[in-house]
Amino acid sequence: MELHPMIKPNLSSSVKNYLYKYIRSLDLRGNTKLPPESELSVNLGVSRVTVRRALDELEKEGIVLRIHGRGTFVNPEAVNIQVNLMPGEEFSRLIESCGYKAAFEVADVRKRKAGEEVRRILQLESGEEIYEVEKVFLADGHPAIISIDRFACSLVGNALKREDVEKKSTFDILRRLGGCFIVRDKIRIETMNRGEMEHETVWGKKMECDSVLVFHGINYNQDNRPVIYDTELYDTKYIKFSLLRVKNVYEDGI
Template sequence: MEIRRVKNRSLNEEVKEALYRYIKSMDIQKNNKLPREEALAEMLGVSRITIRRSLTELSHEGVIFRKHGIGTFVNADALQIKITFNPAQEFEKLIRNSGYKAEVELVNIEIKLAGYNGSNKLQIDPEDEVVIVEKVFYADGNPAIYCIDRFPRKLIEGDISPNDIKLSIFEFLKAKAGKIVTRDIVEISTAMVTEDDKLAAYMNSVKPKAFLVFESVNFDQDNNPVFYDTEYYDTDLIRFSSCRQKDIY
């Protein structure tokens, strides 16, 4: 595989993705050892520091492991994982990585006052308005993820078009507000949904069912909260895996 130079050397994520593509192209049954940092830096046209930073992140995610004095190696088991908790993925990409055709439906947009909870999460005044966007993401035509995004109305000048907001919330905020989401803080729980719940109607659930729930606050490039969301996953369709590193004492 030809490994392409990175266009913007300041984008660590692009370097990391390029390394991951390179790793996926390797025949790890024959050789799972990566080239030296100097060689990778030359192939990508970036500094060794940038390469080292990206390799460190891949190591934390379990994709690679290092043997002191020997080299850096690919973890074949980690490459079998389709969906991970970290890094976070956009829903449509997540669904495609699960092996399904992805579609999205915008089911509701409304504007409300932030209130105590919203103001606390977004660090705004309780009387400030927030835009609430509800979407359902489908996997091969079956509802797989229900998501509620909430962001300050004052971030967006002018009207908010349903066609615009149907896009990824990350792309929307980047295009309309210049906000680039770089990280989030997630709380994970479960929720039992009954046939009387609104969620049950959106997710075509005709009987009580447990959903995996992510509640997250998302931060921009200046470390300011820009939106918070609640995500409901049907684990019959979407399952997460994790390759965790262990503390060695």
């Protein structure tokens, strides 16, 4: 087995995402054992500590099983879950993994002064301006996801245009113009009714559902600073999440 050395050193989240994609590509009808940490670290060009941290996270999510004295094994039940709530995934691939043809449109690119909540979350100065980039992602032509990314204008300059975000994701724009690499996020989950989504989004009136599942995410860069505050609205008719939970309910010695 050969893994391509395309991982940036010391980014355990990148190693985790790469290992997750690699695991999804495996034929799990036979051996489900992963190579040892030493072999993975050499193939990926990172330290064993980085590999161990990535595997720790995959174990917490139930993707791999560690058996003392035997090694690390892929959990086939976890891999067979169509859409896992835990790993971050680009929206078009998310829609395709649910069995639909994906497309997207840029609904709006707006510049405004950051409100109190956004200023607090992104640690901005009073009066600082932000971009809000709203996109809608379609599943077989039906609106399935609305995404709103908010980030400081100072990161990318004051001339961001619609055509810029039509060609690149927000992650790519911030990496290219601001030198920011998104390495993790923290999300809060809630629901939103039709009136709220029509008020909060440009595309809300075109959604075909009366309520949506909402992720509010704070995205952190390589320096552990919050740089994107995003809101993602999911029509669960098209996007159905699953979550495999690892149980730790037994007392020591039982």
